[in-house]
Amino acid sequence: MSDCIFCRIAAGEVPARIVRRDENLVAFHDLAPVAPTHVLVVPRRHLASLDATDTGDRELLGALAEAAREIARELGVADGYRVVVNNGASADHTWSRSFGCAAAIGCRLSAW
Ligand SMILES: [Zn+2]
Helix, strand or coil, rough: CCHHHHHHHHHHCCCCCEEEEHHHHHHHHECCCCEEEEEEEECCCCCCCCCHHHHHHHHHHHHHHHHHHHHHHHCCCCHHHHHHHHCCCCCCHHHHHCCCCCCCEEEEEECC
């Protein structure tokens, strides 16, 4: 979806500090971090929200969580971090402010 910032980052149209990129997802450092380590892990396929997923998305959702775990280890924060999944535009004002768009699903990994 061309107006989705996450899809544009995944497509390489918007620059980001990429941490990981594979066939399922892209992970990158938040453009406006609220923690010393603040990484977003988003699917390459546009998903408007967690509520828009179904049982057919189990593998993708598992891949997002697995990537968050592995990235936390790679970045040296595995001893303490949060993984947040926002759902809906009103779920997280920081998310909306950072990206100007909250219409996408992703895991947010933060460690202080
Ligand atoms: Zn998208």
